[in-house]
Amino acid sequence: MQVESSEMQISHILQETGRSINRNRTAFSLATSVQAVCLTLLSIFLVLTFNLGAVVHSASKNIQLNVFLSPDADTQSLQGRIRRVTGVADTRLVTKEEALAELRTEMDKDAEVIDALGTNPLPASIRVSLLPGYASPAALASLEKKVGLLPGVTEVWSGRESLSKLDQILRTAIGIGIAILVIVSLSVIFIVFQTVDSSIVTRSSEIEIMELVGASRSTVQVPFILEGTLQGFLGGIIAFILVFILGRIISFVLPAPIFPFGSLLAIDLVLGGLLGFLGSVIALNRIRR
Known part of the structure; x- marks a missing residue:
């Protein structure tokens, strides 16, 4: 019976997540698209920095x-x-x-x-x-x-002077990359916060009724966390696909860049999902208040 109850609870949470996304599908789609653009910019810079690092490594190896x-x-x-x-x-x-x-x-x-x-x-x-x-x-x-x-x-x-210049450019690129990471992270968290917060406001009456009839905190909150996390994951997947296509197009014009396929996919998915999770958790403070 306990197993069935857990399965029913999971099924209910997934259904509520789907309903919440469906009710705000326009806002959800728009927010996911904006996140994808932010993560795409970050991914492009990561690929450029990775290739610049490979150039510096190759130069130092052959010096x-x-x-x-x-x-x-x-x-x-x-x-x-x-x-x-x-x-x-x-x-x-x-x-x-x-x-x-x-x-x-x-x-x-x-x-x-x-x-x-x-x-x-x-x-x-x-x-x-x-x-x-x-x-x-x-x-x-x-x-x-x-x-x-x-x-x-x-x-x-x-050739120390040339290597020193390349090394300095790489250090500058890493510094800029960290700044872009911070800006993108804050932007994605804010976007997810706004989207999930909108869903909470839309369902505020329903949430009050669920709490009155004794619904557990996880039953009320988890669907919103899943909504924000899914939003981040989708943004990361779209960003990866866009950068991958861009890399293929560039390879027809310029020598093919080094494309860290597995690493970039992992970064986009993990970062997107984590930022989505954080944004939704922050938005859930509305329920706690």
């Missing part, structure tokens, strides 16, 4: 120190000393001839410009690959300073 040498440098001794510097994984000597051949390959059709020089202006160098964790702008600055003090070294270049 090397290029140590340019004077003509009289002891290359073998230098390679040994550089390998002993903390953060260095390996070194490779690039002779003047190898450097010139690489430049010819890079310049392709414009390689005749090199022939016009008559001599090889490029110095020999040592390419230094780094251990994981030593490709940050701060670590690179320290390595450049240490290696640059070695005898026979004329210049050290790593």
Whole structure:
């Protein structure tokens, strides 16, 4: 009997949720659409930030120190000393001839410009690959300073400035993303609050009667919580679909962006549902009062 009573209560709660949504279907649909737009903007920014992070990670993973040498440098001794510097994984000597051949390959059709020089202006160098964790702008600055003090070294270049700019852009993007998250969260909570509050006002007389006849708090309140949570879930699903379609369209014009399918779906659903839940709980204060 207790099981049947629980099943009847659940069935009643679901029916009341459906009735509440049906009575305010226009407001429910409009609110869900606005939430979807808010979550879509957040999702687009998340995808952009994710791709920017991937670019920074790729750049730092492939970065090397290029140590340019004077003509009289002891290359073998230098390679040994550089390998002993903390953060260095390996070194490779690039002779003047190898450097010139690489430049010819890079310049392709414009390689005749090199022939016009008559001599090889490029110095020999040592390419230094780094251990994981030593490709940050701060670590690179320290390595450049240490290696640059070695005898026979004329210049050290790593592309640290470019990496530093990318890193700064990523940090700024993350900061903006957090601000957008806060704004979207407050907006969605407010929208759900308004929609659920409207449903409560519409059914205020019915709620009073239910309380008078002894209806439990869960019987009265849960349908409104489900309404708000469902609204958030639907907004999240729509946002995910819109961003997914937009990503597919963009991939026809630009190189396909990295699209974290599973993560984005989880974020949209969890965030949408959670914000919907919070908005409905806040609106239920009207009943408690």
